[in-house]
Amino acid sequence: MYGGDTLIPGSFDYLVAQSVNEAVALLDQHGEDAKILAGGQSLIPLLRFRLAGPSVLIDINRINGLEYIQETDGTLHIGALTREAELDSSSLIRDRYPILYDTSIMVADPVVRNWATVGGNLAHADPANDHPATMLALGASVVAMGPAGERVLSIEDFFTDMPFETALRPNEVLTEIRVPAPIPRSGGAYFKLERKVGDYAIAGVAAYITLDNNGNVSYAGIGLTNVGPVPIKARDAEHSLLGKPLDDASIHQAADLAAAAAQPTSDTRGPAEYKRDMVRTLTVRALRKARARATGGE
Amino acid sequence: MSTHHITVTINGTPYEGDVESRTLLVHWIRDTLRLTGTHIGCDTTSCGACTILVDGKATKSCTMFAVQAHGRQLMTVEGLEQNDKLHPIQEGFHQEHALQCGYCTPGMMMTSLALLQRNPNPTEHEIRVGISGNLCRCTGYVNIVKAIQFAAEKMRATEQVPVSAGEGGE
Numbered sequence: 001m002y003g004g005d006t007l008i009p010g011s012f013d014y015l016v017a018q019s020v021n022e023a024v025a026l027l028d029q030h031g032e033d034a035k036i037l038a039g040g041q042s043l044i045p046l047l048r049f050r051l052a053g054p055s056v057l058i059d060i061n062r063i064n065g066l067e068y069i070q071e072t073d074g075t076l077h078i079g080a081l082t083r084e085a086e087l088d089s090s091s092l093i094r095d096r097y098p099i100l101y102d103t104s105i106m107v108a109d110p111v112v113r114n115w116a117t118v119g120g121n122l123a124h125a126d127p128a129n130d131h132p133a134t135m136l137a138l139g140a141s142v143v144a145m146g147p148a149g150e151r152v153l154s155i156e157d158f159f160t161d162m163p164f165e166t167a168l169r170p171n172e173v174l175t176e177i178r179v180p181a182p183i184p185r186s187g188g189a190y191f192k193l194e195r196k197v198g199d200y201a202i203a204g205v206a207a208y209i210t211l212d213n214n215g216n217v218s219y220a221g222i223g224l225t226n227v228g229p230v231p232i233k234a235r236d237a238e239h240s241l242l243g244k245p246l247d248d249a250s251i252h253q254a255a256d257l258a259a260a261a262a263q264p265t266s267d268t269r270g271p272a273e274y275k276r277d278m279v280r281t282l283t284v285r286a287l288r289k290a291r292a293r294a295t296g297g298e
Numbered sequence: 299m300s301t302h303h304i305t306v307t308i309n310g311t312p313y314e315g316d317v318e319s320r321t322l323l324v325h326w327i328r329d330t331l332r333l334t335g336t337h338i339g340c341d342t343t344s345c346g347a348c349t350i351l352v353d354g355k356a357t358k359s360c361t362m363f364a365v366q367a368h369g370r371q372l373m374t375v376e377g378l379e380q381n382d383k384l385h386p387i388q389e390g391f392h393q394e395h396a397l398q399c400g401y402c403t404p405g406m407m408m409t410s411l412a413l414l415q416r417n418p419n420p421t422e423h424e425i426r427v428g429i430s431g432n433l434c435r436c437t438g439y440v441n442i443v444k445a446i447q448f449a450a451e452k453m454r455a456t457e458q459v460p461v462s463a464g465e466g467g468e
């Protein structure tokens with residue numbers, strides 16, 4: 001019908017959910033055959049390449065009240081349907097959560113970010129996506145709504161050891177992301193090395209730290225982008241920092257451990273050893289910037 | 299496979315028709331409505347040649363299904379010119395020689411329009427970031443940036459209200 005080499009998705013039934021409950025009911029009805037269509041900026045290309053072939057798409061873009069960014073009771077609440085462009089332009093994000101600003105402006109490109117959603121960036125569970133590493137560093141949690149109500153999962157439990165897989169059940173919808181509000185002497189940063197705007201990371205590192213009254217690290221979170229089959233939490237690197245001042249020695253030790261936690265493969269973005277080395281370099285930069293932000297240096 | 303009857307306003311004109319659920323918006327616009335100013339470049343959400351405005355937001359129309367546009371306000375490159383008069387953005391691209399082969403131009407201009415609606419006085423850096431989702435393989439972008447600066451100045455000077463495309467900006 002359209003001719004040429006144009007990529008057309010396979011056939012599917014398109015359904016519109018007007019509410020979260022309706023989306024859950026439709027998922028419950030159609031089970032594993034159904035997929036949620038949020039921003040569609042990853043899903044539609046996958047459908048076009050026939051890498052995914054759901055028989056039902058449930059469009060949640062018409063649900064009101066799933067796009068919000070608000071901080072209440074010590075927690076930042078981000079509606080799952082919040083567009084990346086909203087993070088880009090939010091003064092709350094820029095002032096209080098610069099690591100999230102670092103991240104959103106590196107997601108694809110500005111036109112894609114008009115539709116791409118934060119929830120989709122996580123629920124797609126692509127190790128090359130940018131928010132997973134940041135949310136792992138921040139110790140975020142997510143809210144899943146199912147037929148029996150909602151449950152809250154830590155972001156660590158949300159990602160599994162399988163690529164493109166989450167702990168969401170087939171009849172659950174991701175509705176909200178929750179990030180602990182920054183306490184004094186906290187800061188974070190996300191560094192992504194990319195070949196060009198819009199490309200996936202060669203490597204990316206998110207780091208978030210809190211310092212105690214003595215200047216020693218009381219919390220450390222480090223997440224890695226696109227250097228393994230799944231988003232990676234660099235636990236050994238995090239543990240190595242606890243109770244120590246964030247100085248060059250501790251930063252370089254953590255960077256070595258983060259590089260050791262990476263499981264990169266060689267591809268068109270570079271050989272594995274190069275990527276591992278970039279994880280080391282980016283971890284140093286992210287921790288230094290996190291320190292600067294935690295100590296009011298920026 | 300489901301088929302849907304949709305009604306969409308494009309450049310102020312209502313259009314309706316039946317679409318398969320899998321029909322991409324850009325194909326409906328080009329092949330069914332014959333509004334062929336919108337181009338298809340990469341088919342992979344990378345190049346931005348297919349950029350149009352959907353409810354005022356710059357959108358890669360190859361990455362949205364036609365059925366999703368139901369009830370929405372769209373604007374394509376055909377909507378820029380009004381009463382035989384070029385839009386300041388078109389004028390800027392002409393004056394500053396911002397196109398060579400012209401393939402990226404429709405998408406580039408629609409992204410520029412959304413940018414200027416949101417930020418009437420962008421810095422060069424903001425322009426370069428703003429168009430970073432639109433690829434041009436001819437110009438090296440220098441004259442495109444100049445064209446957008448030209449348009450920004452002219453639009454500010456004339457306080458021209460951009461052609462209606464829904465709420466405008468974002």
